[in-house]
Amino acid sequence: MYPRLEVNIQKIKENTKLLVEKCRKENIEVAAVTKVYCALPEVVEALEDTGIKYIADSRIQNLKKLKHINLPKVLLRIPMMSEIEELVQYVDISLNSEIEVIKKIDQEARKINKVQNIALMVDLGDLREGYFKEEELFECVSQVLNLKNINLIGLGTNLTCYGAIIPSRENTQRLASLSREIENRFNIKLSFVSGGNSSSLHLIDKEDMPKEITNLRLGEAIALGRETAYGDKIKGAHQDAFKLVCEIVELKEKPSLPIGEIGMDAFGNKPVYEDRGIRKRAIIGIGKQDINVCGIIPLDTKIDILGASSDHLILDVTESDIEYKVGDKVEFNLEYGGLMAAATSEYVTKIFV
Structure with missing residues (x-):
């Protein structure tokens, strides 16, 4: 049947293993972002043994069909109030930027006796989602820590997707500094500090990635073998999967x-x-x-x-x-x-x- 999309699963696996190893050397775990190919189960199942730590997607519909895969599921798009009941059932970690939404997650999680992991998004200048003012971020942390069914595991940021702002040592260091300040101010440990997506990979090559960054969310780099700050091909990766x-x-x-x-x-x-x-x-x-x-x-x-x-x-x-x-x-x-x-x-x- 035509038209058709031909998917070379072996090439995607090889790309994933290459990137996992690249990040592992910097003590960074990889969340494989599956949204660009609509989380085709045949592809995602093949990624289970590549060393990725998380499956990440923007749509709960996609994560629902991956519930049989034994890896934590990350919801990338900030949650809608209308989908929180499903979120607490099918999502392990959600990225958030609104305290009222987080309170709603807490309420729904309490109903099923579940503690829901969240990370707070920080806007480093790309002007998409996240807390832009530090005092608002700290106030949110203060409130979140009082919610019994919410577990704050870290911070995240997004760059290049809207404002096309390229990740740099300077802006990712701000995320790292905020994570340290939150740990010190609130006496907690943040295990998940997500320094962006495929556009952040060039910082590893330049040895400019702050040591506090523990996670990258990689989609295009895995699927198409390209970093997305400058559009360069990743050495050793396939661009024709x-x-x-x-x-x-x-x-x-x-x-x-x-x-x-x-x-x-x-x-x-x-x-x-x-x-x-x-x-x-x-x-x-x-x-x-x-x-x-x-x-x-x-x-x-x-x-x-x-x-x-x-x-x-x-x-x-x-x-x-x-x-x-x-x-x-x-x-x-x-x-x-x-x-x-x-x-x-x-x-x-x-x-x-």
């Missing part, structure tokens, strides 16, 4: 400039075209409902992606050395956005190789 394969449904020579008055396309945009004369155009059976067009890269480097509608992707194959025919397959490597969309789409078949 996921591949998108699509089928050609039409192949014709046509003008490159549409004929007639140009209005809005199906998505409300007014496109601009370049007149390149008559070109050989292939249409493949996938579209914007299935993928992020900007997040796929043809393996045939002489193919140009012209655009897409909901259901069709239009390619210029004029310069290709391959004599494509209707029914032939076109393969793509994936960037993060392309993988996330293809994995999420129920119209893209998943194949494990």
Whole structure:
């Protein structure tokens, strides 16, 4: 069935083991982030014996289907009030930034006689989630320590995902300093100090990672073999563990400039075209409902992606050395956005190789 996402589980395992060892040398434990491929159980099950410490995902729906995996589950997205009843059943650690939500977790955990682990998020300047003002963070800690069914295990931060702020020695050191101050001020021990995601890996290479950091949450680094601060390939890692394969449904020579008055396309945009004369155009059976067009890269480097509608992707194959025919397959490597969309789409078949 096409289009399909081909998943090389062995390459993902090898990437994971490589990163676990890289982090282990710095006394850092790895939380494998599974959200980009929708926590496909076939993949996550293969990661159990790679040395990862946690499974992490942004959606409780994904963590629910991984309940048979004997590793602590971390909920990455700060919890919604409406999902806390499920949270206390299926999540071992949640990342939080609102005391009212934490109090609600405490109430629900008390109902099932469970102590729920949490980490408090700190905003180091990326301006997504987390406490920005230190005094508010300390006040939250003070209140949390009075909740009988909440166990504060640490702090976390997130960088590059919204504001694109790159992790540095300076900003991660602030997280480290806050963890020490909380330990001293409240006489507690924080075992989980999560210094970010795949964008923090470069700090290990530069020997700039503060020693207080005990955890990294790695998603793209495992799935695509790239760090995400600068987009560099990780030495020794695979970048092609996921591949998108699509089928050609039409192949014709046509003008490159549409004929007639140009209005809005199906998505409300007014496109601009370049007149390149008559070109050989292939249409493949996938579209914007299935993928992020900007997040796929043809393996045939002489193919140009012209655009897409909901259901069709239009390619210029004029310069290709391959004599494509209707029914032939076109393969793509994936960037993060392309993988996330293809994995999420129920119209893209998943194949494990």
